Amino acid sequence: xxxxxxxxxxxxxxxxxxxxxMSLSAAAEPGVLRVAAPWxxxxxxxxxxxxxxxxxxxxxxxxxVEPDGKLVGGIAESWNVAEDRLTWRFPxxxxxxxxxxxxxxxxxxxxxxxxxxxxxxxxxxxxxxxKADGNAVVIRTKTPFSHLPxxxxxxxxxxxxxxxxxxxxxxxxxxxxxxxxxxKIDGKTVIELxxxxxxxxxxxxxxxxxxxxxxxxxxxxxxxIAGDADLIFxxxxxxxxxxxxxxxxxxxxxxxxxxxxxxxxxxxxxxxDARVRRAISMAIDRPGIASAVLRHPGSASTQxxxxxxxxxxxxxxxxxxxxxxxxxxxxxQAGWVQGADGVxxxxxxxxxxxxxxxxxxxxxxxxxxxxxxxxxxxxxEISVDPVPSANIPAAIRDGTMQMTMFARTYVNVPDVIAxxxxxxxxxxxxxxxxxxxxxDRIKALTDEYVQSFDASRKQALRMEITKIIHEETPVTAxxxxxxxxxxxxxxxxxxxxxxxxxxxxxxxxxx
Amino acid sequence: MMLRSPLSRIIATRVxxxxxxxxxxxxxxxxxxHALPGDAALRIAAxxxxxxxxxxxxxxxxxxxxGLDRPLMxxxxxxxxxxxxxxxxxxxxxxxxxxxxxxxxxxxTLGLGLVGWALSYLIALPLGLTAGLRPGGAxxxxxxxxxxxxxxxxxxxxxxxxISIFALSLRWLPPAGYRTGWHMVLPALTLALGLAAYxxxxxxxxxxxxxxxxxxxxxQIRGLDAATAFRRHGLRNAAxxxxxxxxxxxxxxxxxxxxxxxxxxxxxxxDLLVKSLLARDVPMIMGAGIIIGLMFAFASxxxxxxxxxxxxxxxxxxxx
Numbered sequence: 001x002x003x004x005x006x007x008x009x010x011x012x013x014x015x016x017x018x019x020x021x022m023s024l025s026a027a028a029e030p031g032v033l034r035v036a037a038p039w040x041x042x043x044x045x046x047x048x049x050x051x052x053x054x055x056x057x058x059x060x061x062x063x064x065v066e067p068d069g070k071l072v073g074g075i076a077e078s079w080n081v082a083e084d085r086l087t088w089r090f091p092x093x094x095x096x097x098x099x100x101x102x103x104x105x106x107x108x109x110x111x112x113x114x115x116x117x118x119x120x121x122x123x124x125x126x127x128x129x130x131k132a133d134g135n136a137v138v139i140r141t142k143t144p145f146s147h148l149p150x151x152x153x154x155x156x157x158x159x160x161x162x163x164x165x166x167x168x169x170x171x172x173x174x175x176x177x178x179x180x181x182x183x184k185i186d187g188k189t190v191i192e193l194x195x196x197x198x199x200x201x202x203x204x205x206x207x208x209x210x211x212x213x214x215x216x217x218x219x220x221x222x223x224x225i226a227g228d229a230d231l232i233f234x235x236x237x238x239x240x241x242x243x244x245x246x247x248x249x250x251x252x253x254x255x256x257x258x259x260x261x262x263x264x265x266x267x268x269x270x271x272x273d274a275r276v277r278r279a280i281s282m283a284i285d286r287p288g289i290a291s292a293v294l295r296h297p298g299s300a301s302t303q304x305x306x307x308x309x310x311x312x313x314x315x316x317x318x319x320x321x322x323x324x325x326x327x328x329x330x331x332x333q334a335g336w337v338q339g340a341d342g343v344x345x346x347x348x349x350x351x352x353x354x355x356x357x358x359x360x361x362x363x364x365x366x367x368x369x370x371x372x373x374x375x376x377x378x379x380x381e382i383s384v385d386p387v388p389s390a391n392i393p394a395a396i397r398d399g400t401m402q403m404t405m406f407a408r409t410y411v412n413v414p415d416v417i418a419x420x421x422x423x424x425x426x427x428x429x430x431x432x433x434x435x436x437x438x439x440d441r442i443k444a445l446t447d448e449y450v451q452s453f454d455a456s457r458k459q460a461l462r463m464e465i466t467k468i469i470h471e472e473t474p475v476t477a478x479x480x481x482x483x484x485x486x487x488x489x490x491x492x493x494x495x496x497x498x499x500x501x502x503x504x505x506x507x508x509x510x511x
Numbered sequence: 512m513m514l515r516s517p518l519s520r521i522i523a524t525r526v527x528x529x530x531x532x533x534x535x536x537x538x539x540x541x542x543x544x545h546a547l548p549g550d551a552a553l554r555i556a557a558x559x560x561x562x563x564x565x566x567x568x569x570x571x572x573x574x575x576x577x578g579l580d581r582p583l584m585x586x587x588x589x590x591x592x593x594x595x596x597x598x599x600x601x602x603x604x605x606x607x608x609x610x611x612x613x614x615x616x617x618x619x620t621l622g623l624g625l626v627g628w629a630l631s632y633l634i635a636l637p638l639g640l641t642a643g644l645r646p647g648g649a650x651x652x653x654x655x656x657x658x659x660x661x662x663x664x665x666x667x668x669x670x671x672x673x674i675s676i677f678a679l680s681l682r683w684l685p686p687a688g689y690r691t692g693w694h695m696v697l698p699a700l701t702l703a704l705g706l707a708a709y710x711x712x713x714x715x716x717x718x719x720x721x722x723x724x725x726x727x728x729x730x731q732i733r734g735l736d737a738a739t740a741f742r743r744h745g746l747r748n749a750a751x752x753x754x755x756x757x758x759x760x761x762x763x764x765x766x767x768x769x770x771x772x773x774x775x776x777x778x779x780x781x782d783l784l785v786k787s788l789l790a791r792d793v794p795m796i797m798g799a800g801i802i803i804g805l806m807f808a809f810a811s812x813x814x815x816x817x818x819x820x821x822x823x824x825x826x827x828x829x830x831x
Contacts, residue, residue: 039561040786042558042559042604042605043559043604043605043606043607045606047560048559048560051561187615187616187778188605188778189689189776189778190690212688212776214687214776215776215786216773216774216776218774219686219687219773219774219775219776222674222678222679222686222687223685223686223687223688225679225686226678226679226682226685226686227682228678228685228686228687228688246679358562388549388554388789389557389562389565390549390550390553390554390556390557390565391549391550391553393553393565393567393570394549394550394553397567406562407562408563409563412563412564422566430565430566430567431562431563431565
């Protein structure tokens, strides 16, 4: 055999060499934890993008939540409330430092919190006074507000260093105290991070991290199949088999308190009777939807709140179960009779409605179409109309919403009460009930809950609230959510937080 | 002042046209954005804080702060007044100046566009010239087949095929992003294949037309061989329609290949425009509309200048 290479062999060798170099260029970078998620970094304001600061562990809040739901001290070591039930004291941990080396003092924390409390999401707290007192932040509320520590987990209240703010109080540089510090922000897409060696719990195990926003779900899937990231949060559920089959990343998931909810306009003739709303809930084949549409049987809901929220999941409630005969009987009792075309009618009104779903959550439209078939069996006609997400609050506000289905988190803060109040106690909520007469009963219960410091009474109130919602069905849960994370084989020690407050990157090591 | 040189005249005409275009575009953008159904303030609030945090109170505040609750004629007058001073306003989502946002995203689109455009001519020029010099030959027929196939394939499909082969199956290139040069290969190739599909036929036809032109026959009668005649007289004449088409394609590139940028997570102008439309970020949409329109006008001006340089007949006509 000749040792000389032919021209064709030379060309193929050159091609192979160039392709190998290209392949190497696309390989993982040692020491850099590459994180991808759908959300763009649109501004430095914690009220807008604090969830990226909190999840990437750039900044921390006074109080934090552990993945098991337990509230723990963050920047505050602990907290206590005075006998007046109005004055809360949050002593700051000693020895804490911001990323710029300045100490985390009670003054700095109080100043940062004051700016956060001016934002809309924090205005639920009836603040009377907020100040630094010695080594503690002291908050006095106008009325008893028992879930204040839970509300202070809100990402909008992340504590930033005094140098973070410009003269107008706007954030110009994000200087937090979490295990990672920002070294570069490139547009809305990429944030480069270095480990913060002065972190209170000891430095993170990886030296560098990079956050990349990939809003398009299909693009996230492609990146996962190609293995061009180490952690990809919120992958498309239906893409899990393809990602796993790609061999570069594996999808891990955990049920989270985000719920695919269907809400009714309880003020229109079709849905003013709770028996109709219950009948519709009973006709839905939730296990079928979970298996066939969501490809995850565990996401079939049995009540509004999933078991991961121990305190609010009401074990005494009967499970949602499909009962077509029972649903038909309820509609008969409510006076809706079958018309010539199979759709029920009462007093000349057809039992028919338009279901608004969110167009950028494509699974909701498919679920809506499945429910169309389920409800037809009991003589209810629905048409599915996918719309931009903001159209749903607009339709609730102007009263044109008949039925709607959306995805709603019940843990913007770790106590569900903070979501129950806006969603179930108003005539027109933003996301939830519309014209529901039961709102006054819930309002009385939530008012008592907010003011109560008696743990057993609060537990009883939680059970009562969930029971009323279950029985009266102003909304019904169609499916729970799985928080999905594609994880590369070089990542070890990842914990997934069902509250989606932190990505727990400080525990991760890279092979 | 009289403008004597043809170039000055063309520039003056084009600048006047660009200003008129900007005015019409500003009016059209304003009308279209405000004619869209739905509550803009709610959409902006959702884009700022996400669906979960959206409240009606927040939307009301944005409506007040952004002046979206004022009568349309007042909003229009304010918008035109600011525009006359070169102020495109601030994004209602990011609160950053629209011009800064456009400048940041434009560099990605221009970079990708230039590379894709140059790559397309690296493919199209040799193929088009060869096909035009031998019409009906194997290269002509096969390039025509490929051109029809690529021209009839939507760019997202070309992108998906390239991603499937080079990123997902072979794993030679990253499927999305913009951080390194390697990230640009697949989107640029997607762009190039789509552009080359048209330009290869334009080049081929220009070459065929020029070769059959009377002046080429005359050149050969004068004793020049075919190759010399084409080099001396054909190339320059064939270049005129090609240059015009190249400039038109460049303008097409400028407004960003929306699908390509979304597919490859490439933060260009097209991606920005789509997100701004979804978020109903009124100042951003209107600013982007005007800037993209002016860039079209600029590309067209460059084409005119190039044609003037290439074609002495046009210089003569312009000088009369």
